[in-house]
Every structure is written in structure tokens, then in C-alpha cells.
Amino acid sequence: MGKVTGFKEEGRELPSRRPVEERVHDWKEVYNEWPDKDARTQASRCMDCGVPFCNYGCPLGNLIPDWNDLVYRGEWERAIAQLHSTNNFPEFTGRICPAPCEPACTLSINQDPITIEMIEKKISEKAWDSGFIKPEPPVKHTDKKVAVVGSGPAGLAAAQQLNRAGHLVTLFERNSYLGGLMALGIPDFKLEKKIVERRLDQMRAEGVEFRVNTNVGVDVTVDQLKSDYDSVILTGGSTVPRDLPVPGRSLNGVHFAMDYLTQQNLRGRGEEFSPEETISAEGKNVIIIGGGDTGADCLGTSHRQGAAKTTQIEILDRPIAPLKPEERQLDNPKFVWPEYPTVLRITAAHEEGDNRDFDVMTTDFVGDDEGNVTELRAVRIEWKSMGTGPRPSPVPIEGSEFTLKADLVLLAMGFLHPQHQGLLDDFGVDYDGVGNVKIDVNMMTSIPGVFSAGDMQRGQSLVVHAIAGGRAVARFADEHMMGSSKLPGVKRYFRQLATV
Ligand SMILES: Cc1cc2nc3c(=O)[nH]c(=O)nc-3n(C[C@H](O)[C@H](O)[C@H](O)COP(=O)(O)OP(=O)(O)OC[C@H]3O[C@@H](n4cnc5c(N)ncnc54)[C@H](O)[C@@H]3O)c2cc1C
Ligand code: SF4
CATH class of the missing domain: 1.10.1060.10 (Alpha-helical ferredoxin)
Structure with missing residues (x-):
């Protein structure tokens, strides 16, 4: 101390x-x-x-x-x-x-x-x-080869750990840029891309081989991976977005948040888009549907693109304290710490302009004769226990219908599960009840020698969990190939998995 x-x-x-x-x-x-x-x-x-x-x-x-x-x-x-x-x-x-x-x-x-x-x-x-962070190449090489699929934080952590254990690691990424959602989802005002590139340079110098623009399941087959590598680590993320299948969904100007955020991140890297392809908030009435990290990133991006007005709507309740919603409530006490606080989060993007509305359910989108969205129609809801399950359901409040002017609608309602078609179905891995890759207590999928971690395995989550999963899976894969491992494990993972 x-x-x-x-x-x-x-x-x-x-x-x-x-x-x-x-x-x-x-x-x-x-x-x-x-x-x-x-x-x-x-x-x-x-x-x-x-x-x-x-x-x-x-x-x-x-x-x-x-x-x-x-x-x-x-x-x-x-x-x-x-x-x-x-x-x-x-x-x-x-x-x-x-x-x-x-x-x-x-x-x-x-x-x-x-x-x-x-x-x-x-x-x-x-x-x-200060130059304290230097490449740490392995002192000794093994004769084992590992393929990592996906360059998000889970794949990068697994690759760095396994490379340092002496294995020959090849990391495949289908995009042109490495870093997963840190490269193409999360905006620069939260994480500048030079910060990611600096770490990638260290990994290159340590000996990790990166193959970008390589979609495994298309450009490289799973049979090739199975025959050429001793272990395969699947860290492809959770990429299927939750949609909003209401009337008017197909109007121009209604987009998934990731399409919008990816384009801005690519623009930041110097890529250009034609007017037809461009998704921009400039001068527009922007409605963001979803109140999580992705929604906040759309908000900050819209501010920087010069939106005329931004509104963020959320189907869930607003944290209930009328005066200080950013503080814990009685049913979420801090004295029973470490209980995670369910409070209203005010991110940097909200500090720049916060127009949030809660308990709102979108009913449909309205467009003009050219097929462009012009309005979002919604209804206020209350959450009621309907006696059909443990969770309350959203019930529309009669007469509370309202409309919002909308030129750009961004759907930021989270992700369902990883993409099954291609890589995962070709491997033939089993899925859990919600469609994520199922693993055993050694983080191995139903296919021997094929492991999984990060959002692809645990569902949409956080960078810290992805790094933890990547470190944990590296140890399990190392053990599988060598019989034992000196790589550090992640205690929390052992415990969680033991109860799966
Ligand atoms: C907009 C947004 C903002 C977020 N903000 C935060 C935040 O502020 N803090 C936080 O902690 N978390 C945040 N998250 C969540 C966080 O980014 C993810 O939990 C994390 O990136 C998951 O890491 P991952 O390595 O599992 O997968 P990802 O980062 O999704 O990376 C997976 C990679 O695999 C590649 N891939 C998939 N299939 C193939 C294939 N067949 N062949 C080759 N490559 C493939 C993909 O192209 C992708 O690059 C945010 C998420 C989003 C969408
Ligand atoms: S709980 Fe807080 S005060 Fe205690 S060791 Fe951790 S950081 Fe320090």
C-alpha cells in the first residue's frame, strides 16, 4: 500500500x-x-x-x-x-x-x-x-501450427499467447483491417486506430503471421485448416445483428448500426464511398434505436458528421430515480457490492448531446414516393408481468402513439449470434441454445482440436471478456497440443466453464 x-x-x-x-x-x-x-x-x-x-x-x-x-x-x-x-x-x-x-x-x-x-x-x-513495450518473440519454437480465425481482441490475445508459447501462429481475417470490432466498429473518438496498429506491429515482430482479406470457409476451406494445423481457434465474433421487422424496414435510410459505423471507420482510413453508397448523418434527423454501446457510438458519430437532430430511443425502462438516475437505486444497493450498478450511463457521446427516450416501441417506418424514410412511428409501453414467464413483457399504452421525423434510422439493438453459414456450418460445430458456438470445459468445440472464444462463443459481450477468453483458450489449446502448458490460465474461466 x-x-x-x-x-x-x-x-x-x-x-x-x-x-x-x-x-x-x-x-x-x-x-x-x-x-x-x-x-x-x-x-x-x-x-x-x-x-x-x-x-x-x-x-x-x-x-x-x-x-x-x-x-x-x-x-x-x-x-x-x-x-x-x-x-x-x-x-x-x-x-x-x-x-x-x-x-x-x-x-x-x-x-x-x-x-x-x-x-x-x-x-x-x-x-x-518509454519503450518498455517491446516484441517478445518465443525463445524456443515447437513444431506445432495453430490457425486463429478472426482478429478481434479474442483472436489477437489467443494468437499472442500461443505464439509466445513457441507455436507457429497464422491469424486469418476476412476484412482488410485487423482488430475486429476495435478496427471497424468502435469509433476513433473512443479508440484511435493507431493504438490498435501499434500493438499489431508488436505481434508481427514477435512472429505472428496475419492473413487479411481471407474469409475462412470461402478463400480457405475448413478442410485445409484441419489438415494444415494442429489446433484451430475460432474467434469470429457475434456478427448477426438483431433486426426490426416492422413495416417500412426496407425504406432507404434505415440501416444496421454496424454498416454505418464501419463506413465511418473506413473513411477515417482514407477510403471513399460514392453518393449512392454513403450513409451519413450530415444535416439529417437521426433516430438511433438501442441504448447500449453501439447506440452511443452512433450518437457520437452523428454529432461529428453534423446531424441536424439526434434522438435515441430504447424499449427498456429508464433507470427510475427521478432526480439522479445515474445513481444506484434501493433494489441495486452498493452495500451488497460487488453488485454491478444498473444506472443511467452518461457516455462522452451523451455529454455532447443527450436526447434519450425510454419505454418506446417502434411500430413502423413511413417513407416518401421515392422510397426514402421520413418518419418513425412508435408507441409508449409499460413492462407488465403477463404471468407467462419470469420476465415482464412490453405492453403498448393505448393512445400513446407518436411520430418522429426521421431521415436516417440506425438499428443498434445488439447481435443474435455468430454467422453459422460458411465457417461454422462447414466445420459442423454444435451450437448452444442461443446459437453461439458450444464448448466443453476445455473450451473445445464438438470438433476435436477446434476451440472457440470471444463473442463467437459467449455471445455479444465486451473487449475485456474477449481478451480473457483468448488467453484462456490459448492455454487449453497449448495443453491439447503439448500435454501440459505453462501459459497462464484465467481463473474466472475455469470456474464459469466448470458449471456449464
Ligand atoms: C459498435 C460497438 C461498440 C462497442 N463498444 C465497446 C466498448 O466500448 N467496450 C467494450 O468492452 N466492448 C465494446 N463492444 C463489444 C466488443 O467490441 C466485442 O465484445 C469484442 O470486440 C469481441 O471480440 P471478438 O474478438 O470476440 O470478436 P470481434 O471483435 O467481433 O472480431 C471478430 C473478427 O472475426 C472476423 N471473422 C469472422 N468470421 C471470419 C471468417 N470466416 N474468416 C476470417 N475472419 C472472420 C471478423 O471479420 C472480425 O474481424 C462494442 C461492440 C460494438 C459492435
Ligand atoms: S478494492 Fe479498491 S481500494 Fe481495494 S485494492 Fe482494489 S482498487 Fe484498491
Whole structure:
């Protein structure tokens, strides 16, 4: 514990965000640089708890009190070594993780928690700037070959771990850019692409072979993978979006959020689109359907493209506290920590313009003679228990119908499961009850030697879970090929899987 009285003397302070008027005119990250001194002061608040609940709250099992102490002491090189011992890519999670460790922090019982995520980012950036992060090629090679399919955080983590264990790793990606949703889904103002590229360069230097523009199941067959590799890791993500099959769905201007976000990310890389192909919010009335991360990313992107008006609608209830919905409610107490808080989240995009409406169900879209969407029609709903199942159902409130002017509608309602056709059906893997890839306690699919992790296996989730899955699956695949493994496992994964 760095400073015994730190938590009594200092309050929680985050780095400042750039002014809204400035940042909505560019695509750069929203946070300003954080001076070392401020990060060290924040780290001094850590109480080095005997039972560190932050560590339990982190899906990777990050050794948070240890690196808080090192940051307080200014030992940045040791801090990044601690961080890397459980997390391959702290510069990603330090930027875009919703940080379940923070509400789990003991301090949050009666104070604000430690700024764990920002300290993680600070350690990473300090380490990159100081040259502490170097390629770590394997000392010894095995004669085993591994194919990883998909370059999101799960595939990258698995590839880096298996390569460092000495195996020859080839990672296949069907897009032109590596990084999965971090490359083509998540906008630059949350995660600039140079941050992803910097890590990819390290992996190239370590010996991982990347094959982009290679759709496995089309450009390379599954039989080729089976015959050429000792293990195959499937980390293709959850890519089938939830649709809204209401009248007017096929009108021009109604798009899946990912089509919109991908195009902007490609534009950021210098790609151009014809007027017919372009999906832009410029000068438009934009309606975003869905209140999660994807919806917030559409909102921030619309602000930067110069939307005339943005409205975000959500079918679920607004967190109920009338005055402070961003605080926990009685049925979600912090005294039973580490219970995750169900509160109204105000992201950087919401700070730039927040026009959210809850308990709203879209009934149809209306268009003009040219087939362009002009209006969204909706009804207010209440959630009622209908006695048919454990969960309440949405019931329309009579007479509450209303319309919203709409030139661009973005469907951000999540993803159902991975794409089955092609890769997965060709392998013939079994699926779980919701269509994700089914695995056993060793993270192996129903096909021997073929493993799976990340969103493809657990359903749409978070970058931190994808990295944890990638690390865990690497250990299982290593064990499968070598009989035993020195790669670190991920405790949480062993426990969760043991109960599957
Ligand atoms: C818009 C958006 C914003 C998000 N924001 C956040 C956030 O702020 N914080 C957070 O923690 N999480 C966020 N998430 C969730 C997070 O991005 C995912 O949980 C995470 O990326 C999953 O990682 P993955 O490696 O399993 O799959 P993905 O990142 O989806 O990567 C899978 C890759 O596999 C490739 N692939 C699929 N099939 C094949 C094939 N047959 N051949 C070759 N390649 C293939 C795909 O092209 C893709 O590149 C967000 C998700 C979205 C959609
Ligand atoms: S729970 Fe909070 S105060 Fe305790 S060790 Fe973790 S970060 Fe520090």
C-alpha cells in the first residue's frame, strides 16, 4: 500500500475531457493527457485491501492493488509488467472497458472508487512512450501450427499467447483491417486506430503471421485448416445483428448500426464511398434505436458528421430515480457490492448531446414516393408481468402513439449470434441454445482440436471478456497440443466453464 492515508485525503478525479465544442469537430480521443502527478495521486487512494474485490470484479483478474502501489511509487516499468501478466492489451481496456472493477472497489461502499481504468491507460501509455513495450518473440519454437480465425481482441490475445508459447501462429481475417470490432466498429473518438496498429506491429515482430482479406470457409476451406494445423481457434465474433421487422424496414435510410459505423471507420482510413453508397448523418434527423454501446457510438458519430437532430430511443425502462438516475437505486444497493450498478450511463457521446427516450416501441417506418424514410412511428409501453414467464413483457399504452421525423434510422439493438453459414456450418460445430458456438470445459468445440472464444462463443459481450477468453483458450489449446502448458490460465474461466 503506497500511502496509508491516501483514501482519506484525496477524492476521485478523472482526467479532463476536451471541450464538447472542440471535439465534435474531429475524431480524436475525447480525453486530455493525464499528468503523471495526478495519476499517482489517484493511485495513492488505493487501500490495498486484504480481499481486493476489484480483482474479483475484473474478468481478467488484473492485479489492481499491486499496480496502484507501483504507480504511486512511480515505478512504471514494474507496473506495466504486472499489468501485462494478466492482460495482453491494457491500452484497449484502459480506454474502452466499462470497468466492472470500479463498482466492485471496496471504496465505493461509502466513497467514489479508485480510477482503475484511467490508471491502467496511464500505465500503458507511459510504457509505450518509454519503450518498455517491446516484441517478445518465443525463445524456443515447437513444431506445432495453430490457425486463429478472426482478429478481434479474442483472436489477437489467443494468437499472442500461443505464439509466445513457441507455436507457429497464422491469424486469418476476412476484412482488410485487423482488430475486429476495435478496427471497424468502435469509433476513433473512443479508440484511435493507431493504438490498435501499434500493438499489431508488436505481434508481427514477435512472429505472428496475419492473413487479411481471407474469409475462412470461402478463400480457405475448413478442410485445409484441419489438415494444415494442429489446433484451430475460432474467434469470429457475434456478427448477426438483431433486426426490426416492422413495416417500412426496407425504406432507404434505415440501416444496421454496424454498416454505418464501419463506413465511418473506413473513411477515417482514407477510403471513399460514392453518393449512392454513403450513409451519413450530415444535416439529417437521426433516430438511433438501442441504448447500449453501439447506440452511443452512433450518437457520437452523428454529432461529428453534423446531424441536424439526434434522438435515441430504447424499449427498456429508464433507470427510475427521478432526480439522479445515474445513481444506484434501493433494489441495486452498493452495500451488497460487488453488485454491478444498473444506472443511467452518461457516455462522452451523451455529454455532447443527450436526447434519450425510454419505454418506446417502434411500430413502423413511413417513407416518401421515392422510397426514402421520413418518419418513425412508435408507441409508449409499460413492462407488465403477463404471468407467462419470469420476465415482464412490453405492453403498448393505448393512445400513446407518436411520430418522429426521421431521415436516417440506425438499428443498434445488439447481435443474435455468430454467422453459422460458411465457417461454422462447414466445420459442423454444435451450437448452444442461443446459437453461439458450444464448448466443453476445455473450451473445445464438438470438433476435436477446434476451440472457440470471444463473442463467437459467449455471445455479444465486451473487449475485456474477449481478451480473457483468448488467453484462456490459448492455454487449453497449448495443453491439447503439448500435454501440459505453462501459459497462464484465467481463473474466472475455469470456474464459469466448470458449471456449464
Ligand atoms: C459498435 C460497438 C461498440 C462497442 N463498444 C465497446 C466498448 O466500448 N467496450 C467494450 O468492452 N466492448 C465494446 N463492444 C463489444 C466488443 O467490441 C466485442 O465484445 C469484442 O470486440 C469481441 O471480440 P471478438 O474478438 O470476440 O470478436 P470481434 O471483435 O467481433 O472480431 C471478430 C473478427 O472475426 C472476423 N471473422 C469472422 N468470421 C471470419 C471468417 N470466416 N474468416 C476470417 N475472419 C472472420 C471478423 O471479420 C472480425 O474481424 C462494442 C461492440 C460494438 C459492435
Ligand atoms: S478494492 Fe479498491 S481500494 Fe481495494 S485494492 Fe482494489 S482498487 Fe484498491
